[in-house]
Protein backbone atom coordinates (compact mmCIF):
# COMPACT_ATOMS: atom_id res chain seq x y z
CA UNK A 1 0.00 0.00 0.00
CA UNK A 2 1.32 3.45 -0.88
CA UNK A 3 -0.09 5.92 1.64
CA UNK A 4 2.74 8.40 1.98
CA UNK A 5 0.75 10.86 4.12
CA UNK A 6 -1.90 9.43 6.49
CA UNK A 7 -5.08 11.52 6.96
CA UNK A 8 -7.80 10.88 9.57
CA UNK A 9 -11.34 12.22 9.98
CA UNK A 10 -10.02 14.32 12.85
CA UNK A 11 -7.54 15.97 10.49
CA UNK A 12 -10.46 16.91 8.23
CA UNK A 13 -13.05 18.20 10.70
CA UNK A 14 -11.96 21.86 10.43
CA UNK A 15 -10.35 21.67 7.00
CA UNK A 16 -13.53 20.50 5.25
CA UNK A 17 -15.48 23.58 6.38
CA UNK A 18 -13.82 25.63 3.61
CA UNK A 19 -15.95 23.66 1.10
CA UNK A 20 -19.65 23.42 0.56
CA UNK A 21 -19.53 19.65 1.11
CA UNK A 22 -20.95 19.27 4.62
CA UNK A 23 -19.16 17.25 7.27
CA UNK A 24 -16.61 14.55 6.43
CA UNK A 25 -18.17 11.18 7.35
CA UNK A 26 -15.58 8.62 6.22
CA UNK A 27 -12.10 8.51 4.74
CA UNK A 28 -10.39 5.47 3.29
CA UNK A 29 -6.85 5.25 1.92
CA UNK A 30 -6.49 3.90 -1.63
CA UNK A 31 -3.62 1.49 -2.01
CA UNK A 32 -3.16 1.26 -5.77
CA UNK A 33 -1.45 4.55 -6.66
CA UNK A 34 2.30 5.02 -6.69
CA UNK A 35 2.57 8.75 -7.37
CA UNK A 36 0.19 10.47 -4.94
CA UNK A 37 -1.66 9.67 -1.73
CA UNK A 38 -5.35 9.13 -2.56
CA UNK A 39 -8.40 8.69 -0.35
CA UNK A 40 -12.06 8.02 -0.98
CA UNK A 41 -13.83 10.71 1.01
CA UNK A 42 -17.50 10.55 1.95
CA UNK A 43 -19.14 13.76 3.09
CA UNK A 44 -22.73 14.77 3.71
CA UNK A 45 -23.05 15.72 0.03
CA UNK A 46 -21.54 12.66 -1.66
CA UNK A 47 -18.38 10.76 -2.53
CA UNK A 48 -15.13 12.35 -3.63
CA UNK A 49 -11.47 11.59 -4.12
CA UNK A 50 -9.02 13.48 -1.94
CA UNK A 51 -5.46 13.56 -3.28
CA UNK A 52 -2.32 14.71 -1.52
CA UNK A 53 0.41 15.47 -4.01
CA UNK A 54 3.71 14.03 -2.87
CA UNK A 55 6.04 15.08 -5.65
CA UNK A 56 4.14 17.60 -7.72
CA UNK A 57 4.71 21.21 -6.89
CA UNK A 58 2.27 24.08 -6.59
CA UNK A 59 3.82 25.29 -9.86
CA UNK A 60 2.67 22.27 -11.88
CA UNK A 61 -0.60 21.55 -10.14
CA UNK A 62 -2.72 24.46 -11.41
CA UNK A 63 -2.17 23.14 -14.95
CA UNK A 64 -3.58 19.68 -14.09
CA UNK A 65 -6.52 20.89 -12.06
CA UNK A 66 -7.52 23.70 -14.43
CA UNK A 67 -7.19 21.32 -17.38
CA UNK A 68 -9.55 18.86 -15.69
CA UNK A 69 -12.02 21.65 -15.01
CA UNK A 70 -11.70 22.94 -18.61
CA UNK A 71 -12.38 19.47 -20.00
CA UNK A 72 -15.21 18.67 -17.58
CA UNK A 73 -16.93 21.93 -18.55
CA UNK A 74 -16.77 20.86 -22.20
CA UNK A 75 -18.39 17.50 -21.69
CA UNK A 76 -15.25 15.35 -21.63
CA UNK A 77 -15.73 12.70 -18.94
CA UNK A 78 -13.11 13.53 -16.28
CA UNK A 79 -13.31 14.20 -12.52
CA UNK A 80 -14.32 17.79 -11.76
CA UNK A 81 -12.16 19.61 -9.17
CA UNK A 82 -14.16 20.99 -6.24
CA UNK A 83 -13.62 24.66 -5.45
CA UNK A 84 -13.64 25.99 -1.90
CA UNK A 85 -15.81 28.92 -0.84
CA UNK A 86 -13.18 31.30 -2.24
CA UNK A 87 -13.18 29.59 -5.62
CA UNK A 88 -9.78 27.89 -5.29
CA UNK A 89 -9.33 24.34 -6.62
CA UNK A 90 -5.79 23.81 -5.28
CA UNK A 91 -5.69 23.38 -1.50
CA UNK A 92 -3.17 22.57 1.25
CA UNK A 93 -3.48 19.67 3.70
CA UNK A 94 -0.81 18.49 6.13
CA UNK A 95 1.50 21.09 4.63
CA UNK A 96 1.23 19.57 1.15
CA UNK A 97 -0.75 20.52 -1.96
CA UNK A 98 -4.11 18.70 -2.14
CA UNK A 99 -7.28 18.49 -4.24
CA UNK A 100 -10.79 17.12 -3.98
CA UNK A 101 -12.41 15.88 -7.19
CA UNK A 102 -15.70 14.14 -7.97
CA UNK A 103 -15.58 10.37 -7.78
CA UNK A 104 -16.17 8.58 -11.07
CA UNK A 105 -18.63 5.74 -11.12
CA UNK A 106 -17.55 2.19 -12.00
CA UNK A 107 -14.22 0.45 -12.12
CA UNK A 108 -11.22 -0.02 -14.36
CA UNK A 109 -11.59 -2.46 -17.23
CA UNK A 110 -8.39 -4.46 -16.92
CA UNK A 111 -9.32 -6.98 -19.63
CA UNK A 112 -10.45 -4.66 -22.41
CA UNK A 113 -12.29 -5.81 -25.51
CA UNK A 114 -12.51 -3.87 -28.80
CA UNK A 115 -15.70 -2.17 -27.54
CA UNK A 116 -13.79 -0.62 -24.63
CA UNK A 117 -10.90 0.42 -26.86
CA UNK A 118 -13.38 2.06 -29.23
CA UNK A 119 -14.86 4.11 -26.36
CA UNK A 120 -11.40 5.15 -25.16
CA UNK A 121 -10.30 6.16 -28.69
CA UNK A 122 -13.39 8.31 -29.27
CA UNK A 123 -13.14 10.02 -25.85
CA UNK A 124 -9.41 10.63 -26.32
CA UNK A 125 -10.07 12.42 -29.62
CA UNK A 126 -12.83 14.49 -27.99
CA UNK A 127 -10.43 15.33 -25.17
CA UNK A 128 -7.74 16.51 -27.60
CA UNK A 129 -10.19 18.73 -29.46
CA UNK A 130 -11.70 20.14 -26.25
CA UNK A 131 -8.21 20.98 -24.98
CA UNK A 132 -7.23 22.95 -28.08
CA UNK A 133 -8.20 26.34 -26.61
CA UNK A 134 -6.91 25.61 -23.08
CA UNK A 135 -4.80 28.67 -22.28
CA UNK A 136 -2.20 27.23 -19.87
CA UNK A 137 1.05 25.56 -20.91
CA UNK A 138 3.17 22.88 -19.29
CA UNK A 139 5.91 21.01 -21.18
CA UNK A 140 6.10 17.22 -20.96
CA UNK A 141 8.18 16.76 -17.80
CA UNK A 142 8.62 13.11 -18.82
CA UNK A 143 9.59 13.99 -22.39
CA UNK A 144 12.82 13.84 -24.35
CA UNK A 145 14.79 16.12 -22.00
CA UNK A 146 13.96 13.86 -19.05
CA UNK A 147 14.79 10.73 -21.09
CA UNK A 148 18.19 12.17 -21.99
CA UNK A 149 18.86 13.05 -18.34
CA UNK A 150 17.62 9.75 -16.91
CA UNK A 151 19.25 7.34 -19.35
CA UNK A 152 22.79 7.74 -17.94
CA UNK A 153 21.41 7.39 -14.40
CA UNK A 154 19.84 3.97 -15.03
CA UNK A 155 22.27 2.58 -17.63
CA UNK A 156 24.83 1.34 -15.04
CA UNK A 157 22.20 -0.94 -13.48
CA UNK A 158 21.36 -2.73 -16.76
CA UNK A 159 22.82 -5.93 -18.23
CA UNK A 160 24.42 -5.66 -21.68
CA UNK A 161 21.35 -6.51 -23.83
CA UNK A 162 18.95 -3.95 -22.35
CA UNK A 163 21.79 -1.44 -22.11
CA UNK A 164 22.37 -1.63 -25.88
CA UNK A 165 18.64 -1.37 -26.58
CA UNK A 166 18.28 1.70 -24.37
CA UNK A 167 21.30 3.42 -25.93
CA UNK A 168 20.07 2.74 -29.47
CA UNK A 169 16.51 3.86 -28.77
CA UNK A 170 17.41 7.09 -27.00
CA UNK A 171 19.64 7.90 -29.96
CA UNK A 172 16.83 7.13 -32.43
CA UNK A 173 14.32 9.21 -30.46
CA UNK A 174 16.66 12.16 -30.24
CA UNK A 175 16.94 12.14 -34.05
CA UNK A 176 13.19 11.59 -34.52
CA UNK A 177 12.38 14.62 -32.31
CA UNK A 178 14.54 16.80 -34.56
CA UNK A 179 12.88 15.63 -37.80
CA UNK A 180 10.47 17.74 -39.93
CA UNK A 181 7.80 15.06 -39.60
CA UNK A 182 7.93 15.31 -35.81
CA UNK A 183 7.75 19.08 -35.91
CA UNK A 184 4.66 18.90 -38.14
CA UNK A 185 2.67 16.88 -35.61
CA UNK A 186 -0.43 18.53 -34.14
CA UNK A 187 -0.22 19.11 -30.42
CA UNK A 188 -2.02 20.43 -27.35
CA UNK A 189 -2.86 19.27 -23.82
CA UNK A 190 -2.56 15.49 -23.46
CA UNK A 191 -3.15 12.98 -20.67
CA UNK A 192 0.18 11.17 -21.26
CA UNK A 193 -0.60 8.23 -18.92
CA UNK A 194 -3.93 6.87 -20.16
CA UNK A 195 -3.47 3.27 -19.03
CA UNK A 196 -6.24 0.77 -18.28
CA UNK A 197 -6.08 1.72 -14.61
CA UNK A 198 -6.71 5.40 -15.39
CA UNK A 199 -10.10 4.97 -17.07
CA UNK A 200 -13.40 4.00 -15.44
CA UNK A 201 -16.15 1.91 -17.01
CA UNK A 202 -19.57 1.06 -15.71
CA UNK A 203 -20.18 -2.16 -17.63
CA UNK A 204 -19.21 -1.28 -21.21
CA UNK A 205 -19.97 2.43 -20.71
CA UNK A 206 -16.94 4.68 -20.26
CA UNK A 207 -17.50 6.95 -17.23
CA UNK A 208 -14.25 8.88 -17.23
CA UNK A 209 -10.52 9.40 -17.61
CA UNK A 210 -8.63 10.27 -14.42
CA UNK A 211 -5.11 10.62 -12.96
CA UNK A 212 -4.11 13.65 -15.04
CA UNK A 213 -0.90 14.23 -13.11
CA UNK A 214 1.39 13.51 -16.03
CA UNK A 215 -0.76 15.73 -18.25
CA UNK A 216 1.19 18.26 -20.32
CA UNK A 217 1.37 19.91 -23.72
CA UNK A 218 2.84 17.53 -26.25
CA UNK A 219 1.92 15.81 -29.52
CA UNK A 220 -1.50 14.20 -29.66
CA UNK A 221 0.14 11.21 -31.33
CA UNK A 222 2.30 10.56 -28.25
CA UNK A 223 -0.88 10.33 -26.17
CA UNK A 224 -2.36 7.87 -28.67
CA UNK A 225 0.81 5.76 -28.72
CA UNK A 226 0.95 5.55 -24.91
CA UNK A 227 -2.72 4.53 -24.85
CA UNK A 228 -2.37 1.89 -27.60
CA UNK A 229 0.75 0.47 -25.92
CA UNK A 230 -1.31 -0.34 -22.85
CA UNK A 231 -4.88 -1.00 -24.04
CA UNK A 232 -4.20 -2.83 -27.29
CA UNK A 233 -1.51 -5.34 -26.40
CA UNK A 234 -1.14 -8.83 -25.02
CA UNK A 235 0.16 -7.97 -21.54
CA UNK A 236 2.23 -11.15 -21.36
CA UNK A 237 4.25 -10.65 -24.55
CA UNK A 238 3.71 -6.96 -25.34
CA UNK A 239 2.50 -7.87 -28.87
CA UNK A 240 -0.09 -5.58 -30.47
CA UNK A 241 -3.65 -6.92 -30.60
CA UNK A 242 -4.76 -5.76 -34.03
CA UNK A 243 -8.51 -5.95 -33.36
CA UNK A 244 -8.26 -3.73 -30.30
CA UNK A 245 -5.81 -1.33 -31.96
CA UNK A 246 -8.05 -0.98 -35.00
CA UNK A 247 -11.12 -0.38 -32.82
CA UNK A 248 -9.33 2.37 -30.88
CA UNK A 249 -7.69 4.07 -33.85
CA UNK A 250 -10.78 3.96 -36.10
CA UNK A 251 -12.89 5.48 -33.32
CA UNK A 252 -10.30 8.21 -32.74
CA UNK A 253 -9.98 8.93 -36.48
CA UNK A 254 -13.77 9.22 -36.83
CA UNK A 255 -13.78 12.11 -34.32
CA UNK A 256 -10.43 13.75 -35.20
CA UNK A 257 -8.94 12.51 -38.49
CA UNK A 258 -5.22 11.74 -38.38
CA UNK A 259 -2.87 13.92 -40.41
CA UNK A 260 -0.24 12.79 -42.94
CA UNK A 261 2.53 13.67 -40.47
CA UNK A 262 0.88 11.49 -37.84
CA UNK A 263 0.77 8.59 -40.26
CA UNK A 264 4.48 8.99 -41.00
CA UNK A 265 5.41 9.33 -37.32
CA UNK A 266 3.35 6.41 -36.00
CA UNK A 267 6.06 3.77 -35.83
CA UNK A 268 8.72 5.84 -34.01
CA UNK A 269 6.02 7.30 -31.77
CA UNK A 270 4.94 3.85 -30.60
CA UNK A 271 8.58 3.26 -29.68
CA UNK A 272 8.70 6.62 -27.89
CA UNK A 273 5.64 5.65 -25.86
CA UNK A 274 7.32 2.42 -24.78
CA UNK A 275 10.67 4.08 -24.02
CA UNK A 276 9.07 6.70 -21.77
CA UNK A 277 7.58 4.10 -19.41
CA UNK A 278 10.54 1.76 -19.58
CA UNK A 279 12.72 4.63 -18.36
CA UNK A 280 10.39 5.80 -15.59
CA UNK A 281 9.95 2.25 -14.35
CA UNK A 282 13.71 1.67 -14.40
CA UNK A 283 14.19 4.86 -12.44
CA UNK A 284 11.53 3.93 -9.83
CA UNK A 285 12.90 0.39 -9.61
CA UNK A 286 16.57 1.23 -9.08
CA UNK A 287 16.15 4.56 -7.28
CA UNK A 288 12.98 4.09 -5.17
CA UNK A 289 11.56 6.69 -2.81
CA UNK A 290 10.56 5.84 0.72
CA UNK A 291 6.92 4.93 1.35
CA UNK A 292 5.04 3.01 3.96
CA UNK A 293 4.92 0.18 1.44
CA UNK A 294 5.57 0.43 -2.24
CA UNK A 295 5.60 -2.09 -5.08
CA UNK A 296 7.37 -0.64 -8.11
CA UNK A 297 6.04 -1.55 -11.56
CA UNK A 298 8.05 -4.09 -13.53
CA UNK A 299 10.39 -2.29 -15.99
CA UNK A 300 10.95 -5.37 -18.17
CA UNK A 301 7.31 -5.14 -19.30
CA UNK A 302 8.15 -2.01 -21.29
CA UNK A 303 11.43 -3.41 -22.48
CA UNK A 304 9.38 -6.24 -24.06
CA UNK A 305 6.90 -3.76 -25.55
CA UNK A 306 9.73 -1.72 -27.05
CA UNK A 307 11.33 -4.83 -28.57
CA UNK A 308 7.95 -5.87 -29.99
CA UNK A 309 7.40 -2.46 -31.62
CA UNK A 310 10.87 -2.54 -33.16
CA UNK A 311 10.65 -6.15 -34.37
CA UNK A 312 7.03 -6.02 -35.61
CA UNK A 313 6.23 -2.66 -37.20
CA UNK A 314 2.62 -1.64 -36.56
CA UNK A 315 0.01 -1.39 -39.35
CA UNK A 316 -0.46 2.09 -40.83
CA UNK A 317 -2.68 4.52 -38.92
CA UNK A 318 -5.03 4.91 -41.93
Ligand SMILES: Nc1ncnc2c1ncn2[C@@H]1O[C@H](COP(=O)(O)OP(=O)(O)OP(=O)(O)O)[C@@H](O)[C@H]1O
Nearest residue numbers: 030032033034035036038049079102103104210211
Ligand atom coordinates in the same frame (compact mmCIF):
# COMPACT_ATOMS: atom_id res chain seq x y z
N1 LIG B 1 -11.89 10.57 -9.61
C1 LIG B 1 -11.84 9.29 -9.25
N2 LIG B 1 -12.97 8.56 -9.19
C2 LIG B 1 -12.94 7.28 -8.78
N3 LIG B 1 -11.83 6.64 -8.39
C3 LIG B 1 -10.68 7.31 -8.42
C4 LIG B 1 -10.62 8.67 -8.86
N4 LIG B 1 -9.34 9.08 -8.76
C5 LIG B 1 -8.63 8.04 -8.29
N5 LIG B 1 -9.43 6.96 -8.07
C6 LIG B 1 -9.02 5.67 -7.53
O1 LIG B 1 -7.78 5.83 -6.90
C7 LIG B 1 -6.81 4.94 -7.46
C8 LIG B 1 -5.46 5.61 -7.50
O2 LIG B 1 -5.56 6.85 -8.17
P1 LIG B 1 -4.48 7.38 -9.21
O3 LIG B 1 -4.33 6.39 -10.32
O4 LIG B 1 -4.85 8.77 -9.57
O5 LIG B 1 -3.20 7.39 -8.27
P2 LIG B 1 -1.71 7.59 -8.62
O6 LIG B 1 -0.98 7.68 -7.35
O7 LIG B 1 -1.54 8.73 -9.56
O8 LIG B 1 -1.39 6.22 -9.28
P3 LIG B 1 -0.67 5.72 -10.60
O9 LIG B 1 0.05 6.90 -11.16
O10 LIG B 1 0.17 4.63 -10.13
O11 LIG B 1 -1.77 5.25 -11.51
C9 LIG B 1 -7.35 4.57 -8.80
O12 LIG B 1 -6.96 3.33 -9.21
C10 LIG B 1 -8.85 4.62 -8.59
O13 LIG B 1 -9.31 3.40 -8.07
Ligand SMILES: N[C@@H](CCO)C(=O)O
Nearest residue numbers: 035193195277281297
Ligand atom coordinates in the same frame (compact mmCIF):
# COMPACT_ATOMS: atom_id res chain seq x y z
N1 LIG C 1 1.29 4.24 -15.77
C1 LIG C 1 2.60 4.26 -15.19
C2 LIG C 1 2.60 4.54 -13.74
C3 LIG C 1 2.46 6.01 -13.42
O1 LIG C 1 1.14 6.43 -13.51
C4 LIG C 1 3.26 2.89 -15.40
O2 LIG C 1 2.55 1.93 -15.65
O3 LIG C 1 4.47 2.80 -15.31
